[in-house]
Amino acid sequence: xxxxxxxxxxxxxxxxxxxxxxxxxxxxxxxxxxxxxxxxxxxxxxxxxxxxxxxxxxxxxxxxxxxxxxxxxxxxxxxxxxxxxxxxxxxxxxxxxxxxxxxxxxxxxxxxxxxxxxxxxxxxxxxxxxxxxxxxxxxxxxxxxxxxxxxxxxxxxxxxxxxxxxxxxxxxxxxxxxxxxxxxxxxxxxxxxxxxxxxxxxxxxxxxxxxxxxxxxxxxxxxxxxxxxxxxxxxxxxxxxxxxxxxxxxxxxxxxxxxxxxxxxxxx
Amino acid sequence: xxxxxxxxxxxxxxxxxxxxxxxxxxxxxxxxxxxxxxxxxxxxxxxxxxxxxxxxxxxxxxxxxxxxxxxxxxxxxxxxxxxxxxxxxxxxxxxxxxxxxxxxxxxxxxxxxxxxxxxxxxxxxxxxxxxxxxxxxxxxxxxxxxxxxxxxxxxxxxxxxxxxxxxxxxxxxxxxxxxxxxxxxxxxxxxxxxxxxxxxxxxxxxxxxxxxxxxxxxxxxxxxxxxxxxxxxxxxxxxxxxxxxxxxxxxxxxxxxxxxxxxxxxxxxxxxxxxxxxxxxxxxxxxxxxxxxxxxxxxxxxxxxxxxxxxxxx
Numbered sequence: 156x157x158x159x160x161x162x163x164x165x166x167x168x169x170x171x172x173x174x175x176x177x178x179x180x181x182x183x184x185x186x187x188x189x190x191x192x193x194x195x196x197x198x199x200x201x202x203x204x205x206x207x208x209x210x211x212x213x214x215x216x217x218x219x220x221x222x223x224x225x226x227x228x229x230x231x232x233x234x235x236x237x238x239x240x241x242x243x244x245x246x247x248x249x250x251x252x253x254x255x256x257x258x259x260x261x262x263x264x265x266x267x268x269x270x271x272x273x274x275x276x277x278x279x280x281x282x283x284x285x286x287x288x289x290x291x292x293x294x295x296x297x298x299x300x301x302x303x304x305x306x307x308x309x310x311x312x313x314x315x316x317x318x319x320x321x322x323x324x325x326x327x328x329x330x331x332x333x334x335x336x337x338x339x340x341x342x343x344x345x346x347x348x349x350x351x352x353x354x355x356x357x358x359x360x361x362x363x364x365x366x367x368x369x370x371x372x373x374x375x376x377x378x379x380x381x382x383x384x385x386x387x388x389x390x391x392x393x394x395x396x397x398x399x400x401x402x403x404x405x406x407x408x409x410x411x412x413x414x415x416x417x418x419x420x421x422x423x
Numbered sequence: 424x425x426x427x428x429x430x431x432x433x434x435x436x437x438x439x440x441x442x443x444x445x446x447x448x449x450x451x452x453x454x455x456x457x458x459x460x461x462x463x464x465x466x467x468x469x470x471x472x473x474x475x476x477x478x479x480x481x482x483x484x485x486x487x488x489x490x491x492x493x494x495x496x497x498x499x500x501x502x503x504x505x506x507x508x509x510x511x512x513x514x515x516x517x518x519x520x521x522x523x524x525x526x527x528x529x530x531x532x533x534x535x536x537x538x539x540x541x542x543x544x545x546x547x548x549x550x551x552x553x554x555x556x557x558x559x560x561x562x563x564x565x566x567x568x569x570x571x572x573x574x575x576x577x578x579x580x581x582x583x584x585x586x587x588x589x590x591x592x593x594x595x596x597x598x599x600x601x602x603x604x605x606x607x608x609x610x611x612x613x614x615x616x617x618x619x620x621x622x623x624x625x626x627x628x629x630x631x632x633x634x635x636x637x638x639x640x641x642x643x644x645x646x647x648x649x650x651x652x653x654x655x656x657x658x659x660x661x662x663x664x665x666x667x668x669x670x671x672x673x674x675x676x677x678x679x680x681x682x683x684x685x686x687x688x689x690x691x692x693x694x695x696x697x698x699x700x701x702x703x704x705x706x707x708x709x710x711x712x713x714x715x716x717x718x719x720x721x722x723x724x725x726x727x728x729x730x731x732x733x734x735x736x737x
Contacts, residue, residue, distance in 0.1 A: 211495065215493075257521075257522070258522045259521075259522050259523055265493070266490075266493065266522075267517070267518070267521055267522040269517065270513060270514075270516075270517040270518075272482075273486055273489075273513075273514055273517055273518045275486075276482065276483050276485075276486020276487060276489070276490070276514065276518070277486050277487075277489045277490040277493065277518050278490060279483070279486070279487060279490060280486055280487035280488060280489055280490015280491045280492075280493070280494070280498075281490035281491070281493050281494050282490070283475065283487060283490065283491060283494075284451075284490055284491040284492075284493065284494020284495065284496050285494050287451065287472075287473070287491070287494070287496060288494060288495065288496065290494075292494075306482070307480075307482040307483055307486060307514070310478070310480035310482055310483035310486075311483050311486060311487075313478065313480070313483075314477065314478065314480070314483055314487060317478070
C-alpha cells in the first residue's frame with residue numbers, strides 16, 4: 156500500500172475502533188488512536204501474514220499495551236481472521252473480542268496481553284525462540300510509554316540485547332499521557348533514546364503518525380541488536396476532543412461525542 | 424538411615440530432563456542465575472545451546488518462557504520456589520495460565536528445608552499460590568526417583584505445570600519402575616488404622632513413620648500425593664474411609680491454602696472424619712542447622728508418627 160492508501164486504511168480503522176468502544180460502552184480510545192498508524196503500517200505493509208493464524212511462518216505482533224486493542228481487532232476483521240460482525244460484540248460475554256487481547260479466544264492474536272510489561276517480555280521470548288529454532292520470523296511489539304515504568308520491561312530489554320535479538324522490533328508509543336496525568340508528572344521517563352541505546356538497542360525516533368517515517372524506520376535497525384522505534388504520537392489522534400486529553404484514556408464516547416468523532420474521522 | 428543413599432528431588436528432575444532432552448529437541452531449560460543451586464547446571468553442561476540464562480530477573484524468566492512456548496518449544500523455567508512462584512506469580516497468571524501455554528516451571532528449595540538461608544528463601548506458600556490458578560497442574564514428587572520420572576510426565580502433559588522440588592537430600596522410597604501418572608495418587612503403604620496423606624519430603628518421612636508404627640501394631644495407609652492439582656480425591660476418600668475417617672495430612676508448607684485445606688475441602692460431606700495436619704503453623708521459617716530447624720518445625724518422621732499414633736486411637 157502507498158502512503159495515501161495507508162492513511163485511508165488508518166482512517167477507517169480509527170473510525171471502527173471508536174464505534175466499537177462506543178457500542179461496548181467502555182474501552183480505551185486514547186491509546187488505541189495513538190497506536191493505530193503503527194499497527195496499520197505493520198499489518199498492511201510489513202508483516203509476513205498467512206490466512207491460517209497458526210501458520211508457523213507468520214511474523215508475530217504483540218500489542219504489549221493490550222488495552223489499545225480495538226484497532227487491532229478492526230484490522231484482524233478486515234484481514235479476515237475474525238468475522239466482521241464480531242466487531243459489534245467487543246467486551247461481550249462469550250465473544251472473542253475480550254477487553255484485552257486473548258489468544259485463546261481470538262484467532263490472529265499472537266499474544267494475550269493486558270497486564271502491562273508482560274507483552275514485551277513474551278515478545279522477547281518469542282524472538283529468542285525463533286532464534287533457537289533458526290527460523291526467520293520477525294517479532295514486532297508496541298509498548299506504551301507509561302508502560303515502560305514496569306520493571307519487567309527493562310529486564311526484557313536487557314535480555315533482548317544480551318541475546319542479540321535483531322528479529323525483534325519494539326515500538327514505544329510515546330503519547331506522553333497515562334491515567335493519572337502526563338508521563339512527566341507521574342514518573343518521568345527521561346531521555347528514552349539514550350536509555351534504549353544504553354540498553355543495547357538500535358534506536359530510531361520518528362513521528363508515529365507519518366507512514367513514510369514508520370516504514371523507513373522499519374527498514375533500518377542493526378544486525379546483532381534489537382531495534383527500538385520511539386514513535387512520537389498524539390493520544391486520541393484523529394478525534395478532536397480526545398487529542399492530548401488525559402481524560403480519554405479509558406472511557407467510551409456518548410452518542411453526541413460519537414457523532415463528533417464520526418465527523419472528525421470523515422466517515423463517508 | 425546411615426547406609427541409605429540420599430538424593431534431592433531438585434537433582435532428580437534435572438537428571439530426568441537431561442535424559443529427555445536427548446530425545447526431545449524442543450526442550451529448553453531456563454534459569455535465573457541459580458543453576459548451581461537449582462541443579463540445572465547439569466542441563467547447561469549437556470546442552471549449552473538449549474540453556475537460557477535469564478539473569479537475576481524472575482519476572483522476565485517467566486515471560487521469556489511464555490514467548491519460547493509461543494515459538495513452538497517446550498520451556499522449563501527454574502528458580503527457587505519463593506522467587507518463581509512469588510515474584511513470578513502475576514506473569515505466570517497472565518502470560519502462562521490465562522492463555523494456557525505449555526510452560527513448565529520448577530521451583531526448587533521449597534519448604535523450610537533450605538535451612539541455612541532462612542525465612543526469605545524458605546517457600547511455604549507456593550502450593551497455595553499455584554493451585555489457585557486455573558489451567559495450572561501442580562506437582563510435588565516425594566523423592567529423587569519420582570522427580571526424575573515426573574520430568575517426563577511434565578513434558579508429556581500439554582499445558583502449564585508447576586513442580587516444587589526440595590534442596591534436601593533425602594532417602595529414596597520409590598522406584599524408577601513405578602507406574603505413576605499425573606492426577607493419580609500413589610499408595611505407598613497399606614493399612615486401615617489411620618490414613619496419612621503426604622506430599623514431597625513429608626511422604627518420604629512418612630514412610631519411615633509408618634514402618635515404625637507397624638512395629639507397634641498400628642497399620643497406617645500412606646497416600647503419596649505427587650500431584651496436588653488435580654487432586655485425586657477418589658483415592659484419598661477410599662483410603663480415608665478404609666481407615667475409619669482418620670486422616671492426617673502432612674506437607675512442608677504453610678497450613679493455609681495447601682494440601683491440608685484441599686483434602687479437607689474434598690472430604691466435606693463425608694461422615695465421621697477425624698482430621699489432623701502436620702504443616703508449618705502459619706509462621707515464617709528461619710535460619711538454623713538442618714536437624715534442629717526440622718525439629719523446631721515438626722518436619723520429622725517422629726512428629727508424623729506421634730500425630731498418626733494419636734489419631735489412630737481416636
